[in-house]
Amino acid sequence: MGILKVDGITKTFGKYTAVNNISFEVEEGKIFGLLGPNGAGKTTTIRMITNILYPDKGTISIMGKPTGPEIQNIMGYLPEERGLYKKLKVIDQLIYFARLKEIPKDIALSRAKEWLAKLGAAGWENKKIEELSKGMQQKVQFISTILHNPPLMILDEPFSGFDPINTEILKSIILEMKSQGKTVILSTHVMAQVEQMCDDLVLINKGTVVLSGGVRQIKSGFGKNTVVMEFEGNMDFLNDFAGIKINERSNNRIEFKLEDSGISTNDILAKSLSNGVSIYRFEKVEPSLHEIFIDVVGKQNKMNKEQGNEN
Amino acid sequence: MKTKGSKILTIIQHEYISKVKSKGFILSTILAPLAIILMYGIIIAVTLMSRGQTEKKIAVLDKTGQIGIDLVARDTSKFFITEKTQDVLTKEVLEGKLDGFLYLTEDFINTGKANVYTSGGGGLGFIESIESNTEDIIVNKRLNEIGADKSIIDLVNKGVSITTKKVTEEGTKDDYSEVLAFMGYILGFLIYGLMFTYGSFVMRGVIEEKANRIVEVIASSVRPFEIMFGKVVGIGAVGLTQVLFWLIIMTVLFMAGGSIAAMFISPSDATAISGMAGAGAANQPQQHEIIQFFTNFSISPWVIVAFLFYFLSGYFIYASLFAAVGSAVDQEQDASQLSLPVSLPIIIPIMFIPNVMSNPDGTLATVMSLIPFFTPILMIARVAATDVPLWQIGLSVILLAATFLGALWVASKIYRVGILMYGKKPTFKDLVKWFRLD
Numbered sequence: 128m129g130i131l132k133v134d135g136i137t138k139t140f141g142k143y144t145a146v147n148n149i150s151f152e153v154e155e156g157k158i159f160g161l162l163g164p165n166g167a168g169k170t171t172t173i174r175m176i177t178n179i180l181y182p183d184k185g186t187i188s189i190m191g192k193p194t195g196p197e198i199q200n201i202m203g204y205l206p207e208e209r210g211l212y213k214k215l216k217v218i219d220q221l222i223y224f225a226r227l228k229e230i231p232k233d234i235a236l237s238r239a240k241e242w243l244a245k246l247g248a249a250g251w252e253n254k255k256i257e258e259l260s261k262g263m264q265q266k267v268q269f270i271s272t273i274l275h276n277p278p279l280m281i282l283d284e285p286f287s288g289f290d291p292i293n294t295e296i297l298k299s300i301i302l303e304m305k306s307q308g309k310t311v312i313l314s315t316h317v318m319a320q321v322e323q324m325c326d327d328l329v330l331i332n333k334g335t336v337v338l339s340g341g342v343r344q345i346k347s348g349f350g351k352n353t354v355v356m357e358f359e360g361n362m363d364f365l366n367d368f369a370g371i372k373i374n375e376r377s378n379n380r381i382e383f384k385l386e387d388s389g390i391s392t393n394d395i396l397a398k399s400l401s402n403g404v405s406i407y408r409f410e411k412v413e414p415s416l417h418e419i420f421i422d423v424v425g426k427q428n429k430m431n432k433e434q435g436n437e438n
Numbered sequence: 439m440k441t442k443g444s445k446i447l448t449i450i451q452h453e454y455i456s457k458v459k460s461k462g463f464i465l466s467t468i469l470a471p472l473a474i475i476l477m478y479g480i481i482i483a484v485t486l487m488s489r490g491q492t493e494k495k496i497a498v499l500d501k502t503g504q505i506g507i508d509l510v511a512r513d514t515s516k517f518f519i520t521e522k523t524q525d526v527l528t529k530e531v532l533e534g535k536l537d538g539f540l541y542l543t544e545d546f547i548n549t550g551k552a553n554v555y556t557s558g559g560g561g562l563g564f565i566e567s568i569e570s571n572t573e574d575i576i577v578n579k580r581l582n583e584i585g586a587d588k589s590i591i592d593l594v595n596k597g598v599s600i601t602t603k604k605v606t607e608e609g610t611k612d613d614y615s616e617v618l619a620f621m622g623y624i625l626g627f628l629i630y631g632l633m634f635t636y637g638s639f640v641m642r643g644v645i646e647e648k649a650n651r652i653v654e655v656i657a658s659s660v661r662p663f664e665i666m667f668g669k670v671v672g673i674g675a676v677g678l679t680q681v682l683f684w685l686i687i688m689t690v691l692f693m694a695g696g697s698i699a700a701m702f703i704s705p706s707d708a709t710a711i712s713g714m715a716g717a718g719a720a721n722q723p724q725q726h727e728i729i730q731f732f733t734n735f736s737i738s739p740w741v742i743v744a745f746l747f748y749f750l751s752g753y754f755i756y757a758s759l760f761a762a763v764g765s766a767v768d769q770e771q772d773a774s775q776l777s778l779p780v781s782l783p784i785i786i787p788i789m790f791i792p793n794v795m796s797n798p799d800g801t802l803a804t805v806m807s808l809i810p811f812f813t814p815i816l817m818i819a820r821v822a823a824t825d826v827p828l829w830q831i832g833l834s835v836i837l838l839a840a841t842f843l844g845a846l847w848v849a850s851k852i853y854r855v856g857i858l859m860y861g862k863k864p865t866f867k868d869l870v871k872w873f874r875l876d
Contacts, residue, residue, distance in 0.1 A: 223452050227660055
């Protein structure tokens with residue numbers, strides 16, 4: 128059963144339509160990617176789910192109930208723009224936010240200590256937020272999001288500001304929560320994280336859903352028409368091939384898409400060999416989400432632009 | 439409903455405790471009464487010091503041969519008889535050996551005209567004291583010369599003293615209308631200061647939460663209205679705490695004031711002080727009045743209740759509006775322009791206070807004090823100074839309540855939109871637009 132059901136929500140600000148008839152469903156116990164370029168309407172959508180804004184049209188239901196003040200307690204929201212009271216002590220901050228989710232003070236206190244220890248932040252209780260580094264503040268903020276043990280978490284760019292070690296710690300915590308049956312909505316621009324963590328996703332652009340489904344299905348749906356090559360030598364001749372779109376190119380790795388199904392990979396291989404390129408890897412793969420993202424959003428933007436010109 | 443209440447309570451508690459615990463609050467709460475005590479102390483110290491100080495010594499060059507002796511007898515610390523010539527005395531004054539001299543010519547008893555020569559200064563009281571002292575003597579002399587009866591002389595010497603008495607249902611009382619008017623000023627200004635201070639606390643708190651992006655996290659737990667209202671109530675409670683603390687301190691000081699005054703102005707001292715204070719011997723009754731004032735006069739509890747009510751109602755109206763302004767801007771510097779329409783109605787009544795106090799029962803005073811935005815400052819000034827008719831009090835309460843609800847409604851609609859708006863510095867027109875949204 129879907130823990131969250133978004134059904135045809137629309138939100139306009141004056142003449143500007145931020146969200147236009149968006150629908151999707153999040154399965155319980157899954158990690159769900161909410162993706163889209165800047166200004167796509169992600170934040171507005173999240174704010175409607177968290178009951179900060181109200182949709183003009185459409186409904187949002189969580190665990191079968193319409194979203195509202197009572198539902199807010201079962202959600203934990205980590206906004207992209209982080210915020211803590213600079214002058215407040217870490218422990219007071221955590222207790223305050225937990226109490227706003229109606230967790231009694233003593234429970235909040237013991238849980239806060241547990242979590243601080245778990246994130247390698249034991250002993251920070253009485254430090255003021257302004258005394259902490261940015262990464263430390265991020266940890267406190269993350270703890271404040273989950274201290275009330277919500278079954279549904281909405282994390283907007285949770286890894287920003289973390290070093291690779293802390294990113295891994297956070298990832299393992301999120302995956303641990305998933306294994307406990309909790310649901311996570313993950314909004315991020317880092318597609319690699321989505322590929323690693325998400326089960327399902329929805330991609331929105333300009334206020335509408337342009338792609339949705341399971342990550343696996345979406346990738347296989349785009350077919351194995353991407354080639355990854357690792358090599359040594361000069362591959363510039365690829366530029367002359369018609370029907371090839373290069374996604375990523377570096378000194379000794381190239382990823383390109385075969386847009387024209389008539390192109391034979393054998394031709395490319397033969398040409399490479401005749402140019403004296405040593406090949407370490409040549410593989411037909413599913414496209415990366417990164418590529419899909421650029422492909423889908425780019426196509427739609429181009430289409431809109433053309434429509435705009437016709438009008 | 440139950441859950442909603444507890445979240446608001448959490449916010450109120452948070453706002454209250456974090457503010458009350460702050461150094462700024464503790465300092466200002468304690469320092470303000472200390473400053474008043476210090477002021478008292480300085481006044482008392484100055485009085486005490488001036489006691490020991492030698493006043494101006496005046497030589498009396500007496501050609502009448504009668505007045506000088508009586509004058510010196512009145513105050514030997516100030517006057518003494520001299521036989522030197524006018525030229526010598528003038529030289530001594532110039533050289534600073536002498537503060538001054540009084541030259542009484544032969545016909546002084548008849549003309550009553552005399553000159554005092556000094557190096558300048560001395561103040562009004564100094565001349566007055568010479569005048570009143572010599573006048574008493576000369577009147578007695580003249581009466582003696584025409585052979586007036588002693589009973590007549592006594593009658594003339596009795597003088598006049600007018601005390602204002604206030605007629606009330608419980609009988610006549612001493613009236614302190616000037617003191618009361620003064621208190622009206624003080625209370626009006628106090629409410630002005632408190633509304634501004636605590637109103638801007640609310641505004642700064644709202645801006646802090648918005649600038650640091652805290653408000654979005656809180657809004658995912660609590661409705662924007664509750665965030666705003668909780669903040670207004672919490673900081674209002676801080677203000678109330680401070681005011682109550684001051685009231686207690688002031689009551690204690692005032693009660694102690696009577697005995698302190700009595701200590702310094704004991705009847706035996708009174709003559710000595712009056713002699714040296716230069717106000718003349720005739721002001722002895724005034725000393726008793728001061729003691730009486732402290733023992734008899736007290737701020738009526740009714741004025742205190744009214745003060746608390748007008749302070750809180752005014753605070754709630756303006757704090758809500760300040761919250762709306764705070765929600766609209768990204769940083770404090772941007773707030774000044776937008777907060778002007780909110781600050782103005784706080785400043786206007788302060789400009790009108792003198793007019794209102796000069797005739798606290800007049801039409802201008804009545805009308806101005808019933809305009810809800812002006813009521814907190816002007817009505818408390820009137821309540822302190824005069825007996826405001828009950829219907830006016832009742833009407834002001836109703837108008838304030840309605841204004842508060844209106845302000846809260848308008849403010850919460852702006853706040854709800856404002857806290858999520860970043861970037862462009864909003865104009866007053868934007869606020870109107872936000873208010874109309876939905």
